[in-house]
Amino acid sequence: MLAHGGGGTLTNSLVRDLFAPAFNNEVLDDLMDGAVFKLNGSRLAFSTDAYVVNPVIFPGGTIGDLAVNGTVNDLAMCGARPVHLSAAFVLEEGFSMETLRLIVTSMSEAAAAAGISVVAGDTKVVERGKGDGVYITTAGIGIIEDWLEIRPDNAAVGDVVIVSGLIGAHGIAVLSVREGLEFGTTIRSDTAPLYGLVRAMIGATREVYVLRDPTRGGVATALNEIARSSSIGILLEEQAIPVPPEVNAACEILGLDPLYVANEGILIALVPKREADGVLAAMHAHPLGRNAAVIGKVIDRPPGVVMMKTRVGGTRIIDMLSGEQLPRIC
Amino acid sequence: MLAHGGGGTLTNSLVRDLFAPAFNNEVLDDLMDGAVFKLNGSRLAFSTDAYVVNPVIFPGGTIGDLAVNGTVNDLAMCGARPVHLSAAFVLEEGFSMETLRLIVTSMSEAAAAAGISVVAGDTKVVERGKGDGVYITTAGIGIIEDWLEIRPDNAAVGDVVIVSGLIGAHGIAVLSVREGLEFGTTIRSDTAPLYGLVRAMIGATREVYVLRDPTRGGVATALNEIARSSSIGILLEEQAIPVPPEVNAACEILGLDPLYVANEGILIALVPKREADGVLAAMHAHPLGRNAAVIGKVIDRPPGVVMMKTRVGGTRIIDMLSGEQLPRIC
Numbered sequence: 001m002l003a004h005g006g007g008g009t010l011t012n013s014l015v016r017d018l019f020a021p022a023f024n025n026e027v028l029d030d031l032m033d034g035a036v037f038k039l040n041g042s043r044l045a046f047s048t049d050a051y052v053v054n055p056v057i058f059p060g061g062t063i064g065d066l067a068v069n070g071t072v073n074d075l076a077m078c079g080a081r082p083v084h085l086s087a088a089f090v091l092e093e094g095f096s097m098e099t100l101r102l103i104v105t106s107m108s109e110a111a112a113a114a115g116i117s118v119v120a121g122d123t124k125v126v127e128r129g130k131g132d133g134v135y136i137t138t139a140g141i142g143i144i145e146d147w148l149e150i151r152p153d154n155a156a157v158g159d160v161v162i163v164s165g166l167i168g169a170h171g172i173a174v175l176s177v178r179e180g181l182e183f184g185t186t187i188r189s190d191t192a193p194l195y196g197l198v199r200a201m202i203g204a205t206r207e208v209y210v211l212r213d214p215t216r217g218g219v220a221t222a223l224n225e226i227a228r229s230s231s232i233g234i235l236l237e238e239q240a241i242p243v244p245p246e247v248n249a250a251c252e253i254l255g256l257d258p259l260y261v262a263n264e265g266i267l268i269a270l271v272p273k274r275e276a277d278g279v280l281a282a283m284h285a286h287p288l289g290r291n292a293a294v295i296g297k298v299i300d301r302p303p304g305v306v307m308m309k310t311r312v313g314g315t316r317i318i319d320m321l322s323g324e325q326l327p328r329i330c
Numbered sequence: 331m332l333a334h335g336g337g338g339t340l341t342n343s344l345v346r347d348l349f350a351p352a353f354n355n356e357v358l359d360d361l362m363d364g365a366v367f368k369l370n371g372s373r374l375a376f377s378t379d380a381y382v383v384n385p386v387i388f389p390g391g392t393i394g395d396l397a398v399n400g401t402v403n404d405l406a407m408c409g410a411r412p413v414h415l416s417a418a419f420v421l422e423e424g425f426s427m428e429t430l431r432l433i434v435t436s437m438s439e440a441a442a443a444a445g446i447s448v449v450a451g452d453t454k455v456v457e458r459g460k461g462d463g464v465y466i467t468t469a470g471i472g473i474i475e476d477w478l479e480i481r482p483d484n485a486a487v488g489d490v491v492i493v494s495g496l497i498g499a500h501g502i503a504v505l506s507v508r509e510g511l512e513f514g515t516t517i518r519s520d521t522a523p524l525y526g527l528v529r530a531m532i533g534a535t536r537e538v539y540v541l542r543d544p545t546r547g548g549v550a551t552a553l554n555e556i557a558r559s560s561s562i563g564i565l566l567e568e569q570a571i572p573v574p575p576e577v578n579a580a581c582e583i584l585g586l587d588p589l590y591v592a593n594e595g596i597l598i599a600l601v602p603k604r605e606a607d608g609v610l611a612a613m614h615a616h617p618l619g620r621n622a623a624v625i626g627k628v629i630d631r632p633p634g635v636v637m638m639k640t641r642v643g644g645t646r647i648i649d650m651l652s653g654e655q656l657p658r659i660c
Contacts (some may be wrong), residue, residue, distance in 0.1 A: 001423060001455065002457065004453065006455075009370065015453075018431060018434055019434065023417075023437075023447070023449075026450060027414075028447070037414065037472070039372060040372035041370070041371075041372075042370035042372060046414055046416060046449060046471060047416070047450050048416035048452055050419065050420050052420060059386075063506070081553075084365065084376055086469045086533070087353075087378070088379060088467045089380065090380050093332050102355075104349065107353075108353055108354075116354045117353070118353035118355070119353075119355065119357040120358070120364060120365040120376050120378050120469070121345075121349055121353070121378065122380050122467075123332075123335055123341060123345075123349075123380075124335040124381075124382045124658075125331065125335030125336065126332075126335075126382050126462060126465075127658075130462040131459040136467070137378070137452075137467030139378055139418075139467075141376060141471065143550060174617075202589060327457070
């Protein structure tokens with residue numbers, strides 16, 4: 001089903017029931033955004049993502065820069081400096097060479113901005129009706145400092161939850177052009193490489209324990225995964241969550257919840273409360289962290305559950321969806 | 331066009347005119363099967379391939395073990411010991427979970443046989459009619475000994491051309507099941523991991539200068555690429571080229587030339603003539619090299635051209651095709 005690719009509970013069951021047992025090994029079992037391992041004494045991160053976003057060009061980005069930034073960010077969420085990238089293209093017969101050139105140019109620019117080199121690639125072409133323009137799979141290698149210890153199961157009671165910026169722009173940007181919707185102002189994808197921001201944060205404190213980029217499934221899904229990995233509870237403050245008014249308006253029209261909408265240039269960090277001010281100051285000084293805010297905290301129970309104090313004073317559970325609200329968003 | 335993915339001159343022009351200028355860097359410019367670079371003092375190889383073979387199950391293999399062995403072999407052709415692999419799946423909505431399980435199991439077995447760990451992955455699902463069952467992209471990381479110097483532009487006059495086994499089985503195996511052809515005996519794909527064979531060869535001599543696995547476009551295309559990279563001529567002996575009789579028979583019926591048919595467990599090596607006997611002996615002692623044979627030699631001109639002395643005594647040019655004789659063979 002489409003939902004098996006949506007990043008929600010169905011994707012998780014595919015990973016836990018099929019892939020993880022088959023490829024059983026210590027590194028994979030960590031189930032992080034990227035694999036982290038030692039190779040000849042160096043601590044490396046390695047990550048891959050397939051991109052099937054529809055349409056391939058959208059306000060603020062293309063499938064090309066998304067494919068670069070997405071893998072760069074998976075590495076960055078392991079605390080790794082991105083170094084080398086591979087890119088494999090599955091093209092549908094008849095796909096416009098001009099559009100391909102545009103996509104490749106945007107990849108090249110994104111790679112330069114992220115400081116990563118595209119060093120390996122492959123191209124396959126399938127018949128008309130066996131693809132959808134172009135699918136791109138990138139894989140990336142990054143280097144991690146020895147002292148860094150970032151893991152999704154590192155969250156502890158007393159940590160605060162920080163989000164780096166305004167949420168929901170990527171999903172709404174893609175959806176609006178796909179569905180031909182107009183919201184007065186154009187909402188642009190937030191796609192961006194996050195390693196610079198991560199470096200600023202770990203420059204402020206070594207106690208950044210959990211990092212995650214809330215892509216498919218949005219902030220809600222990422223926080224649920226952290227809560228489950230660390231067996232802790234998370235309590236969000238609805239009024240603290242930064243949602244741009246135009247994303248809020250679009251979500252209301254479309255019946256979507258911005259907490260579940262995909263982001264491509266946003267990160268979530270869990271840091272000890274005493275380090276929060278220092279980390280926030282470092283984030284605010286970075287162009288991608290200007291709107292960073294504390295949106296909640298880690299509590300002891302119920303473990304694995306994300307709750308939210310709403311604007312009207314109630315409390316509700318923020319659950320994981322079975323799939324993505326919007327298919328083919330990345 | 332389909333031929334842009336066929337591995338022939340159209341694929342080459344896509345790489346040289348579009349990808350190489352956009353992703354301009356020293357490592358990519360080598361245009362090897364994999365990228366080779368130093369990282370924190372270690373010499374690594376990094377490679378990616380997208381697999382779109384149709385059908386996904388064929389005699390002797392599946393898209394899954396093909397995707398493992400193909401990337402393992404790209405690393406091995408750089409002289410690299412395969413260490414870590416990533417795998418990204420693009421599934422078509424409605425694809426059978428049972429077939430997926432079979433494919434994943436075959437990947438797991440292939441990874442174990444090749445000594446590589448699958449440490450990172452991703453899954454996306456696209457709507458019916460936007461894919462074809464499953465496409466898999468793998469990327470791999472390997473380690474290269476410091477003293478090894480394997481490059482496609484290293485061929486020199488006096489080298490002999492060795493092929494590791496009987497050619498043409500993979501392409502014919504896939505085609506026969508796709509087209510529902512029967513040839514009396516079932517021709518099985520030769521898909522296999524080649525690093526063990528490479529290690530046996532470099533154990534016999536350090537002077538293995540060129541390695542290539544003749545996949546898309548077959549032996550003819552691989553040799554043309556070597557001839558162009560090294561600006562040398564290659565003269566083949568038709569009667570020395572090991573083609574299984576059943577592949578020959580199938581090729582005759584289908585109007586194909588076995589020299590252009592894809593292989594997935596065969597390598598070509600160029601070694602100095604004086605080392606040929608030692609390398610051949612090492613190859614013959616390895617299960618994947620039992621039928622290894624010298625099939626030609628490097629000559630000084632015309633540079634970039636592959637010629638063949640035919641069985642009847644004539645000489646003809648073995649040119650590169652614009653695409654693959656058979657689309658979606660890997």
